[in-house]
Amino acid sequence: MASLLENIRRANRPPFHAMSPQDARRSYDAAAEILELPRAALARVERLRLPVADGTPLPARLYANSHDTLPALLYLHGGGFTIGSLETHDSLCRQIALRSGAAVIALDYRLAPEHRFPIAVDDAWAAMRWLGEHGAMLGLDPARLAV
Template sequence: MLHPQARVLIDLMAERGIAPIHTQPPEAARQQYRERGALTQPEPPALARVEDLSAPGPHGPIALRLYAASTPQQGRLPVLVYYHGGGWVIGDLQTHDTLCRQLAQASGCAVVAVDYRLAPEHRFPAAVDDCLAATRWVAAEAGRLGLDASRLAVGGDSAGGNLAAVASLYARDHADMPRIAFQLLIYPATDQRRGTPSHETNGDGYVLTRDTMTYFHDHYLIDDRHDTDWRASPLLHEDLARLPPALVITAGYDPLRDEGLYYAQRLTEAGNRATLVSFERMIHGFITMGKAFDETETAVQLCANELRRALA
């Protein structure tokens, strides 16, 4: 059953006539996403260190933001490189600022958020290229930044979960990437074909709709041939063995629910340690909605605990 707090939010959005993402041009959708976040996110916790950085990338400089609950003088910290959600079209450092602060505060790890390039201005695989380049740079500059590159995780929500899964696969097979110790996959998009049962059962009425997923898909991918490219659909990679331990979080009323479930299952079948936790009453996007949903705090703390354990 849908959580009563989720029903209240859905009804409130309908009452206020908030236009669905897929009915808006990207710039308007991005602004609405920022404004909506301001209403549903809790107050951002204060941290000892929040620093804006820039990394070089194949398409130009990449903006980053480093979060830590301690200063470099207090010792090198394990680090989570975090890729925000938003369908590869919306989202930025600010939309996920509170979540990154929460994860840094609760886990004891540093968090480096990546402001990767968005579609349709920068289409596939630009986001992948940026995330890989940023992760390499964080590892290379770890000593200067007070970070421990030997304890590096990747993570993200939705499109960011997709990018984290892709980065983990890429790092396994390429010597120019750092070793990734853990992957945090929050309702990840793993199959661009969008044909799982949850795309039908949860495709309308729960904020993220099948029409919005098609909007994101069509802005991000140049044509349908990319649906089966593992850099867009990591679930379709033929070999999911020898990957970092993973926490996969899904939401029961999310079109992406089954993509997360199937990915976690394939990770486990391939011999990896993968934990799946489904928040059955929640909708897509709930991890950043702590002002609206009580269960968000539980989910954030779960993520932080698993990060702390994996990178100890």
């Protein structure tokens, strides 16, 4: 961890809050690629599209290390609702699924500032409701959902 923090310091990049959202996203994406984290092999990695309140189908990804009925975690990637994506958090979601025994459903919620508050929160709430109502179709236990 110390070497990672030193590499970040040496890169001498401006902090995300000092960049435009587009530049911050590019910088964050590039940093995620540089880390080259291992991608755990899982029994299931499936692309999904989850409908949200206004009818927009949002990309999501299901990670599970079993085909059994599993508890589920709705994962909302980091980035302050402005940066981050399914790709930047793919390795982490795989590790959570592998180590927890739960299925992980990562939602690619809509980002600010293009989508103003509370759209990202509404996206998350709609995805959670959808998983509660339809998660069994994906092999999830709708009685055991977490965010």
